[in-house]
Amino acid sequence: MSCETRKQSPDGVCGLAAPQMAGGPYFPETPAKFRKREVNMSTPFDYGVVDEVITEWGAHPGAIIPILQGVQERYNYLPKAIFPYIAEKLKVSEARIYGVATFYENFSLEPKGKFIIKVCDGTACHVRKSIPNLEQFYKDLGLSEKKVTTDDLGFTVQTVACLGACSLAPALMVSTSGAQDKVYANVSPTQVSHIISELRTQQ
Ligand code: FES
Numbered sequence: 001m002s003c004e005t006r007k008q009s010p011d012g013v014c015g016l017a018a019p020q021m022a023g024g025p026y027f028p029e030t031p032a033k034f035r036k037r038e039v040n041m042s043t044p045f046d047y048g049v050v051d052e053v054i055t056e057w058g059a060h061p062g063a064i065i066p067i068l069q070g071v072q073e074r075y076n077y078l079p080k081a082i083f084p085y086i087a088e089k090l091k092v093s094e095a096r097i098y099g100v101a102t103f104y105e106n107f108s109l110e111p112k113g114k115f116i117i118k119v120c121d122g123t124a125c126h127v128r129k130s131i132p133n134l135e136q137f138y139k140d141l142g143l144s145e146k147k148v149t150t151d152d153l154g155f156t157v158q159t160v161a162c163l164g165a166c167s168l169a170p171a172l173m174v175s176t177s178g179a180q181d182k183v184y185a186n187v188s189p190t191q192v193s194h195i196i197s198e199l200r201t202q203q
Contacts, residue, residue: 045081049074054089061092064100068107077108113149113156115199116175122162130170136189140196154203
């Protein structure tokens with residue numbers, strides 16, 4: 001398939017749109033040593049972290065995506081300060097780095113919570129009442145459609161189109177750095193409160 005029929009990233013990658021690419025060849029597995037959560041959002045920004053990631057992947061333009069991915073693994077988002085720094089190290093324009101970061105939905109320029117809760121609102125989950133679950137998360141965490149991350153950066157609540165687990169509807173998934181994603185099946189609003197309590201013990 002050519003780039004005429006597929007989406008082309010600002011980095012010149014001819015491929016599928018971002019959500020379908022997650023976990024694909026352009027998002028290589030992050031090395032285990034980078035999966036550890038050694039820094040967090042309250043840690044002052046440390047260029048040494050970026051240097052470590054650049055050293056791992058090499059300071060060349062072809063490594064933009066894994067480098068951004070490595071930094072995001074550490075901070076849970078991409079601090080704006082990294083763009084000029086990585087651009088200089090890789091000898092590419094800052095606009096190119098920024099273009100890649102904003103092209104893929106996998107990357108976030110806004111801080112996210114330690115726990116990212118993805119409430120599925122695909123057709124199967126929606127008809128089995130996913131919205132009351134979403135509203136329970138909003139209520140318990142003081143969030144809304146416009147404010148999706150708690151002030152203490154503990155939780156981010158998002159909706160997704162389908163988790164690929166429709167037989168478990170209504171389903172949701174909890175992701176946190178350094179751990180495997182966990183899928184919850186047949187969730188009810190009561191269970192939502194239990195899930196939050198369970199996650200709070202891990203904060
Ligand atoms: S619609 Fe929710 S998992 Fe598919």
